[in-house]
Amino acid sequence: MATHEIAAQESHAHAAPQGFIRKWVFSLDHKVIGLQYYFLALAAVFVGMFLSLLMRIHLIWPTATLPLLGDIRPETYLTLVTMHGTIMVFFVLTTAPQGGFGNYFLPIQIGAPDMAFPVLNMLSFWTTFLGFVVMIAAFFVAGGAPLHGWTGYAPLSALQSAGPGEGLGADLWIISIAIFCIGALMGALNFITTTLDMRAKGMTMMRMPLTCWAWFVTAILGLLAFGVLLSAGILLLMDRNLGTSFFVPLVTVNGQLTGHKGGSPLLWQHLFWFFGHPEVYIAILPAMGMCSQLLSVFSRKPIFGYKAMVYAILAIGFLGFMVWGHHMFMSGMSPYTAFAFSIMTMAIGVPSAIKTFNWLGTLMRGRIRFASPMLFAIGFVSLFVSGGISGPFLAQPVLDIQLHDTYFVPAHFHLIMGVASIFGIFAATYYWFPKMFGRMMSESMARWHFWFSFIGTYAIFMPMHYLGMAGMPRRYAQMTEVSYLLHLIPLQKFITYAAFVTIAGQLIFVVNLFWSMFKGPKASDNPWEATTLEWTTATPPPHDNFGGHTPVVHNGPYEYSVPGAPRDYVMQSDPEIKAAH
Amino acid sequence: MATFSTTATVDDPRVLLGDDGVLPPVRGGGGDDGFGLPDYATRLRRARLGLLVALTPVLMLFVSFSSAYVVRQGLPTLDPRTNTLVRDWIPVTLPKLLLINTGVLILSSVFMELARRQIKGQATRVPPASASEVSAGDQTRIPWLSMTIVLGLAFLFGQWAAWRQLAANGFYVATTPSSSFVYLLTGTHAIHLMGGVLALFVAGIASLLRRSVATRSIVVDVTAWYWHFMAGLWIYILCLLEFAS
């Protein structure tokens, strides 16, 4: 066979694939894969939200019998806690911003026709999907899903006899996470190689949109962290099933010796949190990139301090690997080590603060348009500040004595991961929906969604700080056993009612999303008048993103209101107007 | 040009470039010929970069195991009976067979490198020969690739035999913490090496799958670097188990 025929065969399809399976199921097109990730995350977030709804109901009505589900026993509550956290952290926050929007828009924003390794990309999605299936399967096996928390501390997670759900359910939980690790690593490989090797001419690293920087650094974090989580999972599976003692010392459960000895529970914590801390930056960095993008577009102003923003992303990524011990101040770790981790943790607050100043600086002296993506970007800043402020409390070991493992901690991480990061996903959806589906979402529904979400999530999570200060511990199925917790029940009731309202408000988003896909008004190619490369191409983009033409980049990504320009935005690929960057 | 669309129908993809309507040059210079198939050099560079990135989590996995190993070795644990801290590390005597396996693996690395250069020469030969010409037997051509696969399989078999020896001496996975680590580290390495053997096997039969010699050359090149990394990693594991006790 002639060489050129083989080359044509092997070329990653410039010709769009035919047939339903190749086009929609096992697609190699990063845009389709991005949508697959997004809808996987959407399914996962519904499961996760439902689990949290049940948690909130049980907390304030512990004896209630629910239709279909019956009584929720304390161990069931803990299963809900475990699976809610696991599903949300992995299958929503690590999937939608990176796998979803990153896959769809990284290549387009840097001017590439696809990711570097399209087959690997397709495999990474289906691996992640398999991980989700295995995770859900844990609910349905004998004993049910595990109750050891998303953090899976050994020996509780290492001993089949330590609690209900700690049998096959716990094994499936670990296997699902291991599968997820592999899928995430495959994805990270693609993101990094694509960013380094496939940028269009003129798209220097310092002309990349901040979304691309965020996806790039997030991928590096994943690359370094998921291998460690995988190693921890392997060791845990061995302790559970092969009788090894990596994490389990000599213990008795219900008076029975387990046959383990000599292992270290703290070893699990070190390995887990070495992954776990970078993981939370994986969850927030893409949303930060999105926020920067949107504040600039909708203030019609360049981002304030682009270079500082890049350095801040890099600093957050780098320092993120040096602070894992702040989850372990009370663990039995040496107090000297705690001091060291504490200083590093305060240090990592600095780049986050810089980003916040720069966001405010972008708004100042801008001309702000309150389109739906912008509402969520503004909301992101507020929520990030609120969630970030509680960080320095927890970062100081002497205050952490009181606050560790109380509701103060979920207050902190929900405001940042469970709200601000989600607002990043919402903002990205409203912003890029026109480009992905060729139609506009309803602005009025979007506004309702915003207000329900913004006010609702504050109502849910701000009171949790007070609960934590007052000494309400985490992961308590009921508040009925400790006398001083009884007077906190009214506050928990308030939170639960707020949760009902907020979750109901999310239905507005779902209706808007699906209705607009089919019935929304047609979108132009650049409805937001933005400058980055995805807005230079057709809506939706053609199979190879740019219709056969390689973009050439002349300008930075935030050239708004350039003095002397005919319009208040200059496309990155516009050769006529060369702005200062 | 075929378009990809979900709901809106766009017949004619346009590219917006501001007001002047001038299209940028199709060729960006360098390896990428517009959006056609990238040339061999670009594909090779991209594949090697991908491998470098992919080796990072593999390295992290073994770094993580190594740190667990060091920690576990030195870790005292509370003996509840005496209320004192004791250390319970008993070093394992490694079977001598592991040294023979090491030799096999190093030799396989040599063959791997020769195979890599061999197929690279075929891929970059000017003028480019057709795939069928290339895969036809050159009388003096030594099958380095097949020999690498054979040695790789020999190494894996040798590892399994070493495990049998360990078990015969009473050291199973859960016998002592040190034996756990021996099985863990050698087993994880073996799994990764098996992946390499599979990749070589696919490259070997690739001519049957009608892949061009350029593609096969890239697969072999990337696998070769992976193979050398696995050999180096093995030497590190052996030293860790033998000397850090």
Add this chain to the structure above:
Amino acid sequence: MGLILLIVIWLITIASTYFFIAKTWWLPAGASAAAAGIDHHFTTTFILMGIVFVAAQVSLGALVWIYRERGSSSSKVDYSHGNTKLEIVWTILTTLLFVGLNLMSSSIWASERFRAAEANAVRVEVTGMQFAWYFRYPGPDGKFGATNPELEDASAGGEAALGLDPKDPASKDDVVTGTMVVPVNREIEVILRAHDVIHSFFIPTMRFKQDAVPGLAIHMHFTPIETGDYEILCAELCGLGHYKMHGMLKVVSQEEFDKWLAAREAEKQ
């Protein structure tokens, strides 16, 4: 829309700050020697971070209203890519604030945790197991006797729950209780152990928390300065009974403690 955003953001800020200042739900009253210092540092952190919180949210609200797009006769947008001097200034200030706060708290941390208990501290061994706390006093010989996991029998309570080894002479006089009784104004050394999974020994009023880890015996100390009954909670997820694994700390006068201990030790003769 800008105005509504300003109002909502400011209202949320005012409401949340109010409840912090009013201490509607607050730290329980401190009853240990360390509490005053810790609470003082809480207040310092609250004030400083509170100022940052209010300033940031108020600015956000103000900015989105003041710089809203108004009609087609557009206000001039400041085409600026930033201000390096300003970046350096606020980076340094933020670093000073965060590191300064941390160093202030570190001296309290050091005084609590960098030193072992005093020689004349009252020693109590605290053991956590699914789902109860047991407390052991060493008795007149001042030594904790040996325990044997094979002898554990939680249903029999007390000594049997701990698996106290009767063959060890030192264990004959050990006192095991389900309630922790300590004298006021004495340093208490706790030796934390766990039988099965990780638990955490949390006494909110004493500003005391420490994980009890199987395989370790962790030494900590605190000094109660007010008599009373204080709840002990488990603060590390340990299984289905985590929410009801609580105990009671009774701080009594030295006299009462001596009497109580003597009575318990007498039972062991």
